[in-house]
Amino acid sequence: MSGLGEFRAERREDRRAERADARADRREEHEQRRLDAEAARQRREADERAAEQAKERRRAARAVRLGRVTGWVAANPARAFVRLVQACSIVPAVVSQVAALDHAKVAVLLAVLLAAMLEGGAWALVALGAQAEGERSTHTYRLGAWAAGTVAAGINFAHGWTQYPHYHWVAFVLALSSIGAVWLTDLQTHGGRGPTTAEKKQAKERAEHARQRAEHHPKVREVADRLLSAAAYGALSTDAAWRIAWEYVHGVTTPGLTAELLAQRLNARARVAELSTLPAPADLWPGMPDDPFPALTLPLPSGPSDGVYLDTVPDGLRNASPITTEALEALYRTGSYAPAPDAGAPGSESSDGPVGNASATAGERPLDPADIGRVRVLADDLAARGEELSTKKVRDALGCRNDYAVRLRRQVVTERNDPPATT
Structure with missing residues (x-):
């Protein structure tokens, strides 16, 4: 168990x-x-x-x-719509030509080939003309394209006229299908490549300027032409040749400036400066006593100072001619400058002291010693900055007339150049 x-x-x-x-x-x-x-x-x-x-x-x-x-x-909206018109015109144009040739009992294959030859030939010439644009003449291509398009348009027109006897306008539409696209493509390909209105206007103005320049400056033109012919082709521009020729003929590089023109300008300014200090005529003050303001003079017209004149003078002309600040100051002298009286002579001193009267002549404002001191300070400031004391700077600092500024500057410059002997 x-x-x-x-x-x-x-x-x-x-x-x-x-x-x-x-x-x-x-x-x-x-x-x-x-x-x-x-x-x-x-x-x-x-x-x-x-x-x-x-x-x-x-x-x-x-x-x-x-x-x-x-x-x-x-x-490219224009190009896009032209392409659309091309696509919509080639097909009906070829179909119409095939139908016209077939109606004339021409075999279908032959009719297709002939229609393609006409339309394709026109477009091939248009394309060749576009490729040649800017490199060689396009007239041959354009004429060929228009000729082929015109033949194709004539075939379509004749076919439409007989095919649509009750609607003859259809013939014009069929003809336009062959020539219209060619026309638009020709405008797109060759239109807008020429100069614009602004460019034409500029070219016309440039040609007129060249004509006037050659007419007004024949000597300079002759030298410029010789420079251009002597230099390698394209190595020297026309404007550069004219600048060089102007310097050869007139001695300055600034176009339009000549020694005669500069002398005329300086002489005119000298005459204005001389007339500006003539006594005011008595008839300007009717009813007033004779000679109410003995020291009254006409105001000097504002204009370029001697520094501005020197700035307009090219270095070549300035070095070749005795145009200096002193010479310009002589031009700005008012009236006939008589020699200043000796400091020791009787009547040479006034209430302003011998310094204030040393540079003044009869009928001129005596030099204020305070003004002379201000000009000295101005000269020191300019010398510290490496600049020269000019009449314009004196006039701007004091707000005085040009002849007074000239005498103040001469006084300070004379002091700096011929300091007083120490005992």
Whole structure:
């Protein structure tokens, strides 16, 4: 009995182990099915994402292509509409010509070839003319294109006139289908390449300027022509040749300036300066006593000072002629300058002292010692900055007349050049 009990116990243990193994197998199988389902779901989602990405890429590519087309149309509207007219005119033009040749009992294949020859010849000549634009003459290509287009238009017109006897306007439309696109393409290809109205006007003004310059300055023109012919082609421009020639003939590099013109200007300013200090006529003051204002003088007209004159004189002319600040000051002297009286002579001193009267002549304003002191300070400031004392700077600093500023400057410059001897 003990052996049977042991057998039964072992049998129960085996069954219990089998059931545990079966449960483990079922759990493992269930887990495997779950993993397979999860992998399948992930594969489906990945496929869907890949398909969506591929669709997005195709959509983006279409948008890029459409953007290129629309962008090109927006940037080139004239060219885009010409291309549209070309496409819409070539097809009906060729069909009409084939129909016209077929109506004339020409074989269909021959009619197609002849129609293609006429229309294709016109467009080939248009393309050749566009390629030759800017390099060689395009007249031959353009005339050939118009001739081929006119022949094709005549065939379409004749066909439309006989084919539509009650609607003759159709003949004009068919003829226009052959010649209209050629006309638009010719305008687009060869139009707008010539000079504009502004460029034509500028070229006309330039030619007129060259004519006047050559007419007014024949000597300079002759030298400039010789310089241009002697130099290598393109090495010397016309304007540069004229500048060099002007310096050769007139001695200055400033175009238009000559020694005679400068002398005329300086003489005119000298006359104005001389007239500006004449006593005022008595009839300017009716009813007043004779000579009410003995020192009255006409105001000096405002104008360029000696520094400005010297600035307008080129270095070459300034070095070649005695045009200096002192010479210009002499031109600005008013009236006849008599030698200044000696400091020790009777009547040479006034209430302003000997300094204030040393540079004054009869009828002139004596030099104020205070003004002389201000000019000395101004001269020191200018010397510290490396600048020279000029009449204009004196006049601007004191607000005085030009002749008074000239005498003040001369006084200070004389003091600086000839300092008093020390005892």
